[in-house]
Structure formats: C-alpha cells, structure tokens
Amino acid sequence: MIVVSSATSNTGSAVADTLLAAGEQVRVLGRSRDRLQRFADRGAEAVEVRTDDPDSLRTAFTGARAAFVMIAPGFIPDSDDFPAHQRRVIDAHRKALAGLGGLTRVVSLSGWAANYDGARGPVWGLRPLEEALDTLTEMEVVHLRPGWFMENTFPMIDEIRATGTAHGLIPADLPLPAIATADIGAVAADLLTGRRTAGTRTLELQGPRDRTLAELTAAVGTAVGRPDARYEQIDAATLRAGLLAAGFSPHMADGTTAMTSDVAEGRIAMTRPRDAETATPTTFEAWLTRVLGTVA
Template sequence: MKYVITGSLGNISKPLTQKLVAAGHTVTVISSHEDRKAAIEALGAKAAIGSIQDVDFLTKTFAGADAVYTMVPPIFTASDWKKHIGDTGEIYAQAIKAAAIKHVVNLSSIGAQMPEGCGPVSGIYRVEQAFNTLSDVNIIHLRPGNFYTNFYANIGMIKHSNIIGGNYGNNTSVVFVHPADIAAAAAEELTALTFKGHTVRYIVSDERTTTEVAKILGTAVGKPELPWIDFKDEDSLGGMIGAGLPEEVAKNYVEMGKAVREGAMFEDYYKHKSEVKASKTKLEDFAKEFATAYKQ
C-alpha cells in the first residue's frame, strides 16, 4: 500500500516509516527541511519537501495514498499556539478532502476532549474537530499519554539542583507513553485499515505517580533519594521563561500541568481505561534510556 507520513524524521515518524518500509509498503515522508531528503531516502522512503501550511503541496503529496498519518509539530514561535495548532488541522482537513483520502491516522493526545484549559492539547482538540467534519473519511485519533521523553528537559535540574519537579502536584498519578509505542500503534492501524468512521484510540505505556518518577529516574542516574518537587504555577512559568521558552509556550505548558494536577487531562481516558491495552515500555525501561542521555 501507499502511505504518506508527516512529521519528517521525528521520534514517532521515523520508526513508523521504518516499520512500513520493512513491511514492503511505499512510503512518502513529508519534511520542511531539504537537508533531510537524503536521510529519508536512506530509510527506503520517498521525500516530499515542503510546508504543511501549504494546502496545495499537501493535496498533491497526499494524492493517490491509501492512508495518511498526520501530526502537528510543535512551533514555538506562534503568537497564539492553540490557534496555530488548530489552523494547521484545518489545512490538513482541506488537503485530505481535496485529495480524496479515505483513511487517516491522526496523532492527537490524551486530554484532547478539552476545548480549553489543557495548553497545546486544547489546540489538538481543534484539530480533531476539523478532521471530524470530513464525513466520508475514516479517521482514528491516536491519543497517547504524556511522553516519557519530556523528562529529558529535567536533566539539567537533576544535575545542578538535585531535584526533579513540575506543577503536576504532589504524588499525582500521571499517564505516560513511549514514542516507540505510539509508532507501533500507528503502524498497526495503518497496515490493517480496519477503523471506520471517526474513532479514538488511547495509547498508554504506564501510569505512575510523580513520587515514583523521581525514585525510578533518580535511581537510574545514581541519585535514589531524588525528590519530586511540586512547583507553583507561577514558579513553573518563571522557570520556563528563564530557561528560554517564549512566554506563550510557557503559559500553555503551565496550563497543561494544571490539567494534569487536577485530573482533567485524564478524565476521558479513565472512562475508557478498561478498553485500553497497555503498551510494552514501562517507566523502568525508559529509565535506562534516560540514564544514557544523562551521562552525555
């Protein structure tokens, strides 16, 4: 079959492409960077270089595909991050319709039931809504948990302050996922193409408390007593801005952290938890990868 993959050589799109190519499928990978063309072709895929903000480019690239995998990459320069994410979803939807695509696997997020109050995920809510206007397209929205890999941003904090933390709250239970598990689920859905209508699939690797996160990651890097510190929202905001994040992005991340702390982000997932099969990569598995990155 013929597939188009957005997301360039990202930590989901690259392994997804590798899986599809290995299975003998024809894969086109969209990237905005000309210098990634050779690396994409080295995977055995075709490279389509252009912008996902260009509906004509997308329509031309999507044409003839059996299915498309869509995702909205993080753009930290947007003046209104939620709007940017939602607008990108509208562009995708226009191209999907114009190219007469019949199957779409869309990378959404846990918490995407929230039209407001969940930072960038409330932008992804808008993407889902835009896609769901396509009545004659079969769409599955993949809603993964919080990425383990986001903890790489805490390495400096652990090294220099001997703490790990955020505004998630004390001993709060968090739903996590490994990007490799998302890629595996996306490949499964793309190769089977058994989904009909507009559906949601949650992808979850593990559920752990923030206390357990500190203990497991701390032990992996030789600091078994590493504490999880709960930051106030205003302190989280100031810390992110001080670390160089634009204020718009920092505000959205703080808002998402609040949704984690209050449980709103996981509310819909818990309603469907009995239907969700846990993926294979547990926090202890990721801790080994974290320790390797920590040593670099």
C-alpha cells in the same frame, strides 16, 4: 503508499520507522529535506513541505492509500499567537485531504487533552484537529489520544543528573498514564496498514500502567547514579517564571503553565479504564534504558 506527516517529530519518526521496518512503501513529509534523509536512506520517498500550505500538502498526500497527520510544529516557544498557527495547520490538512482519490484511511495524533473541553495552551488545537478531520466522511479516520509522554522526562533527567532534584508543577503522587512514543508509532502503523482496527473513532493509549513523578524520579536517579534523587513540586508562578527565563514568550509561558495546571489538577485525564486495547507495552524502565545513551 503510506504518507507520514511530520516524520522528524518524535511520534512521526516512530510511525515511519515502524512502517519501514515492516517493508511498507512510505513517503515521509517534513520541513527539512536534510532531516528526512535518514528515512530516504532506508528507501522512503522524502518530501519537503510546509505544514500550513494546503497545496504542497495535497501534492504530497496524492497517491497515498493511508496517511498519518498531526499538528506540527507542536510547540513554538517564542510564539505570540500559537492558536493561529494551529488553525492554519488544521485548515491546510483539511483542505489537502478532502476528496483525495485513493486515500481510504487517516490516523491522527491527538492526545488525552482532547478529552477535556476546556483544554488550554499548546494542546488547545487537538480537539479542533479531530473535528476538522471528522469532516472527511469518505474515509476511515482514527484519532489517537495518548497520555503523558515518557519523553517529558528528558528535562528531569538532566536536572537529576546535575542536582539530584527534579522540579515540576504536577504533584509527585499523581498517577500519570506514561507512554513511550515508540509504542504510539507502532499502534499508528498497525492502524494505517489495516493490521489493526479501532473499535471507536478515538483511541486512548495509556502505557502499561500509571506512574507517579516520584516513581519516575526514583527510577531516573537509580539509572544515573543519583540514588537519593527527589522530586519537588513548584507553584504555577515559579513554573511561568522559569519558562520566561528560558526564552518563552509571555503567551507561550502562560499557555504552558495553564496546560500543565490542567494535568496537575486532574482536568486532563483518561476517560476509560486501561484494557487490552488502550494499554501499550513499554515500561518506563525499559524506555529509560534505551534512551539514556541519547541524553548522556
């Protein structure tokens, strides 16, 4: 049995889908039994849990030989103390997994922000998650540190469709290690089943090649019939104001702005060159072709 935590998240669902397609016995965990039903329809065991409840998590992980874990929800727009939420989730998973008989392998979803000691905002908890799981010395633990998710372009796609212009704090010409969550799920599934081994405890995942937001904007514009689409950089104050207008709490608006600034100014970055171990196959153009129907 392989347990997939937060199976209704983008990455969790990619892990579960890959495992089920390979014929693995899978138990999916989530906060809503209804949202887990699509996995149950394919033969998975579905269990409703709270991510900050160590007792229900321990019961859900019991009997597993491998487990995929992450902080979820990874974003709460109206939170007034998101680090407190992250600490609760991290502590609950550490307690739930510690000394669990039969569990030999854990794969966590971390991120490239864990490369930076001073990470701020919603990604603050990634390094603490890794450190908590590293205390589970009786099992093999691998932390995945993927780069910039291609799914981050969903708001850009909507904006380009509507106006022909995308806006963001990250410079238009900054190379980003753009990666599809489906590829992260495939790597995680291979590690969970033992089909793949990681040479290190942390594994960066970088996509097939770096892409700039100028390039991604052009690709989206071509795909949605806006061939003259362009990207305009905004400043931190403008980003924060937009987040507040969208319903973010001041705490989350500040944290999200700080996190984005860390990427924009190069503090969050990959630490090793792209190679056969860190590269994943899906190009942005292939990803875009696949998802455009879901954002119509």
